Amino acid sequence: xxxxxxxxxxxxxxxxxxxxxxxxxxxxxxxxxxxxxxxxxxxxxxxxxxxxxxxxxxxxxxxxxxxxxxxxxxxxxxxxxxxxxxxxxxxxxxxxxxxxxxxxxxxxxxxxxxxxxxxxxxxxxxxxxxxxxxxxxxxxxxxxxxxxxxxxxxxxxxxxxxxxxxxxxxxxxxxxxxxxxxxxxxxxxxxxxxxxxxxxxxxxxxxxxxxxxxxxxxxxxxxxxxxxxxxxxxxxxxxxxxxxxxxxxxxxxxxxxxxxxxxxxxxxxxxxxxxxxxxxxxxxxxxxxxxxxxxxxxxxxxxxxxxxxxxxxxxxxxxxxxxxxxxxxxx
Amino acid sequence: xxxxxxxxxxxxxxxxxxxxxxxxxxxxxxxxxxxxxxxxxxxxxxxxxxxxxxxxxxxxxxxxxxxxxxxxxxxxxxxxxxxxxxxxxxxxxxxxxxxxxxxxxxxxxxxxxxxxxxxxxxxxxxxxxxxxxxxxxxxxxxxxxxxxxxxxxxxxxxxxxxxxxxxxxxxxxxxxxxxxxxxxxxxxxxxxxxxxxxxxxxxxxxxxxxxxxxxxxxxxxxxxxxxxxxxxxxxxxxxxxxx
Numbered sequence: 001x002x003x004x005x006x007x008x009x010x011x012x013x014x015x016x017x018x019x020x021x022x023x024x025x026x027x028x029x030x031x032x033x034x035x036x037x038x039x040x041x042x043x044x045x046x047x048x049x050x051x052x053x054x055x056x057x058x059x060x061x062x063x064x065x066x067x068x069x070x071x072x073x074x075x076x077x078x079x080x081x082x083x084x085x086x087x088x089x090x091x092x093x094x095x096x097x098x099x100x101x102x103x104x105x106x107x108x109x110x111x112x113x114x115x116x117x118x119x120x121x122x123x124x125x126x127x128x129x130x131x132x133x134x135x136x137x138x139x140x141x142x143x144x145x146x147x148x149x150x151x152x153x154x155x156x157x158x159x160x161x162x163x164x165x166x167x168x169x170x171x172x173x174x175x176x177x178x179x180x181x182x183x184x185x186x187x188x189x190x191x192x193x194x195x196x197x198x199x200x201x202x203x204x205x206x207x208x209x210x211x212x213x214x215x216x217x218x219x220x221x222x223x224x225x226x227x228x229x230x231x232x233x234x235x236x237x238x239x240x241x242x243x244x245x246x247x248x249x250x251x252x253x254x255x256x257x258x259x260x261x262x263x264x265x266x267x268x269x270x271x272x273x274x275x276x277x278x279x280x281x282x283x284x285x286x287x288x289x290x291x292x293x294x295x296x297x298x299x300x301x302x303x304x305x306x307x308x309x310x311x312x313x314x315x316x317x318x319x320x321x322x323x324x325x326x327x328x329x330x331x
Numbered sequence: 332x333x334x335x336x337x338x339x340x341x342x343x344x345x346x347x348x349x350x351x352x353x354x355x356x357x358x359x360x361x362x363x364x365x366x367x368x369x370x371x372x373x374x375x376x377x378x379x380x381x382x383x384x385x386x387x388x389x390x391x392x393x394x395x396x397x398x399x400x401x402x403x404x405x406x407x408x409x410x411x412x413x414x415x416x417x418x419x420x421x422x423x424x425x426x427x428x429x430x431x432x433x434x435x436x437x438x439x440x441x442x443x444x445x446x447x448x449x450x451x452x453x454x455x456x457x458x459x460x461x462x463x464x465x466x467x468x469x470x471x472x473x474x475x476x477x478x479x480x481x482x483x484x485x486x487x488x489x490x491x492x493x494x495x496x497x498x499x500x501x502x503x504x505x506x507x508x509x510x511x512x513x514x515x516x517x518x519x520x521x522x523x524x525x526x527x528x529x530x531x532x533x534x535x536x537x538x539x540x541x542x543x544x545x546x547x548x549x550x551x552x553x554x555x556x557x558x559x560x561x562x563x564x565x566x567x568x569x570x571x572x573x574x
Contacts, residue, residue: 209432213425220423223385224437224481225411328427 015325019289026297036178038296044184046292047191048253050285052246053269054198055239061215061279061328063232065127066134069141070269071262072148073240076118077111077247078257079152082161084110092166100166104252111244119240123233131232145266149259160258163251187249194242195285202281211235215279215328271310275317277324286325287317338363338489338520339384344393344403346383353379355544356393361489361537364518366511368531368552370566371541377524378420380541381493384522385417386410397489414488420497420524422478426467430458430477433466437481444485451480454510472503479510483519490514490521496530508533528566532556540565 027035056070084107085092091103126144130136164170165183172179202208210231214221222228243262250265251257272291276283294313299306317325337360346354354376361367369377382388384395386407395403402410411417416437425433434451435442452459455476461469466477475495482490496504504527511534514521525531531538535552548555548565555561 206435209428209436212427212432213436216425216427217423219387219407220419220425221436222407223387223411223417223419223423225408227406227408 015286015321018325019286019293022290022293022297026293026301029297029301033176033178034300036176037180038300039293040178040180040188041184042293042296043289044181044188044191044292045253045295046289047188047195048246048249049265049268049272049292050191050246050288051194051249052243052265053272053284053288054194054281055235055242056269057273057276057279057281057284058211058215058235059239060273062211062218062235063127063131064134065131065236066137067127067141068138068266069122069144069148070239070243071264071266072145073115073119073243074247074250074262074265075148075152075259076115076262077244078163078251078261079156079161080111080114080244081107081248081251082156082163082257085163085166092164094167097168100168103166104169104248107248108245111248112241115244115247116237116241119237120233122240123236127236128229128232145263149263152259156259158259160256163255163257165252165255169252183252187253190245190249194245195281198281207231207234268310271314273324275314275324277321277326277328279328280324280326283324283326283328336363337361338398339522340394340396341380341384342394342396344380344383344395345391346379346388347391348379348388353544354383354390357383357541357544357546359539359546359549361520361522363520365536366515366521366523366534367537367539368535369522369524369539369541370526370528370531372567373526375541376544377541378493379544381417381419381491381522381524384410384491385415414486416482416487416490418478418482418490418492418495420493422474424466424469424474424477426465428466429463430461430466430469431463433477434481434484437484439485447484447486451484454513455480455506472499472506475499475503475507476510479507483514488520490519491523492521493524494526495523496525496527504530528562 023039026038030038052070052074056067059065059067059070085103088103088106091099094100122144126140127137130140169183169186172181174180202212210221210226214228214231218228247262251261254261268291272284272287275290276285276287291310291313294309295306298309321327339359339361341357341359344354344357345352357376357380359369359380369380371377379388383390386402386405386409390403393403394401397410397413397415402413425436428436434448438444457473458476458480461473466474469477479492479495482492495507499507508530511521511523515534515536523531523534532552538548538550538552538555539546540548540555542565548561555565
């Protein structure tokens with residue numbers, strides 16, 4: 001947060017202006033109601049992407065670990081949503097908003113705990129053996145993703161599983177003539193809460209300071225007397241837990257869960273990390289929303305181009321800022 | 332050098348980096364309450380010696396003792412917690428953090444000690460004006476001031492600084508010299524690597540000169556400063572270029 005203020009004071013405002021610029025640039029190309037619908041949809045999608053990607057940007061930035069297994073935690077979160085909401089089906093279909101919210105809350109908490117625990121085991125058993133060895137990291141984490149998908153098949157079966165949203169979060173509300181899905185508003189709110197929480201943690205606590213410092217210079221953090229390996233575990237567990245939460249929200253958004261739901265997101269998450277700048281939570285947040293907006297706008301205006309729009313966006317950003325929108329360590 | 336009061340002692344320390352043998356049996360004593368200069372030409376092994384002391388590179392042979400206890404096998408955080416502060420040649424400033432946050436990271440769990448903070452800011456008043464600025468936006472001299480301030484924001488038993496004047500303007504160098512002279516008045520034990528002989532002569536009590544991974548001369552700084560022939564023999568062209 002203070003870093004962001006320092007950037008603004010230094011006049012480095014152009015990256016922050018990108019989001020409103022994209023929103024405004026798309027406005028003349030469609031009706032106001034369509035724009036409002038797509039903008040809310042894009043922001044909500046971006047928030048879910050942020051939930052899935054936020055932990056990975058810290059893992060990359062702080063630990064310099066190239067993990068392709070991050071999707072496994074998303075997948076685990078998604079399947080836990082199926083199990084928890086299935087077990088609490090009575091709450092999920094009830095007419096009470098509070099019961100619906102409790103059912104979703106239970107799924108989120110279950111995913112948070114289970115994926116956090118899985119992250120701890122994964123770091124202790126696998127990742128810690130390959131610190132500093134990028135090729136082995138890639139191989140071993142790709143292997144981890146494949147094994148995780150097979151474990152999911154063993155537990156939940158190979159067939160796609162349907163997942164209905166809790167009753168109160170289905171349907172839309174009409175604002176200024178635009179249909180806004182209730183679930184997207186909820187996802188956007190949750191993403192904002194997590195972003196605000198992460199920023200508070202990073203800017204107002206010593207652990208957060210250490211994470212930000214460690215992203216820049218691990219060696220110096222150790223020379224100040226801090227055991228960075230303990231921080232690594234905490235960051236990895238947090239990243240996995242956030243991915244689990246993201247998996248729950250993404251699964252409910254898709255309303256169907258497959259064993260590849262997390263793996264399918266891996267490339268998009270990497271694109272977000274690269275656009276935002278590796279290790280930057282603020283960059284990840286901005287990039288995720290940017291990707292969500294561009295995907296929705298292009299999908300509406302030129303559906304055939306939607307698939308490649310994020311790649312084009314990444315190329316454009318990298319031509320403008322080769323280290324991403326908010327490069328860590330750029331001072 | 333009489334090392335009976337040595338706070339830090341290296342005996343026959345060898346360090347390999349990959350397949351390169353950098354230190355070839357370094358013997359060095361840093362006396363308590365004194366400022367010891369470590370001089371030598373580029374590539375002599377000065378930085379490697381400091382990094383080996385801090386555990387950033389592992390010694391392959393020899394002993395390193397701090398206050399009589401071996402520290403050669405300790406990890407870097409454990410070495411730092413003994414009260415050894417390190418300012419690397421790169422300064423190690425966290426550019427994304429503010430000046431305040433950089434300093435806060437070096438304090439204990441209770442945060443800043445107001446009196447100590449006043450003392451440190453008294454050494455470098457410019458930093459107080461930049462308190463909430465991103466450290467990445469500071470000038471080179473201000474970054475060095477911040478790096479040294481961070482090293483002394485808590486009471487340390489030994490301060491290790493690697494080439495603090497490198498690339499700095501003469502006015503800033505003079506500011507650093509004044510700061511080290513004031514630190515000496517507090518009886519802080521300091522090990523300082525420096526190529527700038529003017530600074531070395533101004534602040535050093537003791538001196539050790541390295542060449543080819545060994546300490547080839549150790550003694551009083553005043554003796555070396557007074558002996559131009561010895562300076563030429565030990566420091567060669569580097570002396571003339573930094574006078």
